[in-house]
Amino acid sequence: MRSRNRVSIIVSDLETHPGLPRLLQSISRQSAGLSEVEILVAGNGTHSPSDLAAWQAITGLNDIRIHDCDPSATPASVRNQAADAATGDKLLFLRPDYRLDPKYLTTASSVFEDHPDTDVMYCDYIRLAPGNTGARPGMVQLPAFRPALLQARGFLGPGALMTRRAWESTEGFRENPVYRDWDLWIQAALAGNEFYHVSYPLASCEHRKVSFRERAEDGRCKAMIVIRNQGFFHMHTLRWALGYLRGEKWAEAFGFMTIPGPVDVTRMMHDHAMRTIGTDILAEEAIRQFEASPDPACANR
Template identity: 70%
Template sequence: MRKHTVSIIVSDLETHPGLPRLLQSVSRQSEGLDRAEIVVAGNGGHDPSSETLWRAVTGLDAVRLETFEPGVTPSRARNLAAAKSIGDRLVFLRPDHRLDPKYLTTADAVFADHPETDVMYADYIRLAPGRSQSPGPAMIQLPPFRDGLLQARGFLGPGVLITRQAFERTEGFRDNTFYRDWDLWVQTAQAGGNFYHVGYPLTSCEHRKVSFRERAEDGRCKAMLVINNQAFFPDHTVRWALAYLRGDAWAEAFGFMTIPGPMDVTRMLHDHAMKTMGTDTLAEEAIRQFDKAVINSTTLL
């Protein structure tokens, strides 16, 4: 049987202090390291001796730094690193991610038993940073794949593995949305990719605080994700995305990191129409009049 190679691509544009721990978790794989490489994508912030240090930390020679221009975006850095990698399977990680020792062996078993698989994703452990107000540690159990779930949320979690063949059927990571991973999985599904869920936590990651900018840009980034992949989404959802980007009054941002479905869009349109006609004001006035009548009748008694 052919032995597949895995390229573990880590975007480290801000030289995250957790990178050595991620590299250690990779080095502790029970087997498969002889067919793996680690590619760290940087933008000039790493010391020239970093590669030597990382090799010492992991005990592996197949660790290298790919340095791109200072202004490179996270999406472009990942795409360039993928192009320079050699694996026929790709894993894109952040420095705060960790791999379970059975990650690579589980991947081998999944693809051996289900050779049609294009994307493997697994349950994961959410870690709370020290002295943090974030939710506590928890195991996050993910559902089996359905297009409908991906249309609503980017639920796949960290440590997703994709075959190079499937990756090359997409446009790669895009710059016009914060939700670059979600966008890539939608592209893959739209191209007919097969997703396989492993019901075991193969990765862990820190609970990352959401920035003010991410919350402020949530609606626009979701709308851009829909516009990028219009054929994957229901017509009503595409209508919402176009309206949101135009600034139409009825198109709300909706729940954080959640894309509205057809019923949600219909509800938005209905509520806006009621407000425009003043129906909501009339209903409130009717309630006030009813309450007043009840009070007066009680007084008379």
């Protein structure tokens, strides 16, 4: 049975991340609202009953459980199965390296009470910099929601809380090795859900180095987002996605973690056409000749 005010926190922990106890500790420090919280740690059979006992001791909650899936389950399917098993009417998907501010639950409660049309709440966050990474910590201030921003980047960050109603308006997490969260928020926006921004850092996450695989698959994963959510993007962006997946030379991967807009796609096509007919070379030669020619004003002196 779904509870109207219950928050289901779903932690995906397929690789038994060492940061999980600290996340649970941040949840236990909430100023209020813990009585309306359940925690599901989604795994693939690697957790033991002793782990569960330790987590209950850390949080002081009995309503925390392991949701095991098949060992071959993907991160997307594990989250989907855990969400279906959750009992709350609000879902918060976290990674073990995330942390929640003590005011997270009280702020969320106020947002949904004062703005009942809200379907997805997101907040500013703090980016932590673990030692020996060379990264600098700092606060990330996010903008108010506009579809155009989500069309370009998956900017919502950690700590995005969605209602069960919004979750059921989507297909859930779809297979995308890099941008499954971004794809989910686009699905929610495409379904007409309302987003609300809290301009306060209610969450934090560790800065992590981008893997070679993420960079290598960036273009394909972005193109798949566009293909699967065609109604959310301009037709030029859809043309780019199709062209990229087909291997057409004009369709470049574009900036890392950024989907090209219609103007960007037009520029790509124009630049490729100029290179194809050699106009770029002719232009460079004309500039070279102009720079090498004497100044007419000086020649007439």
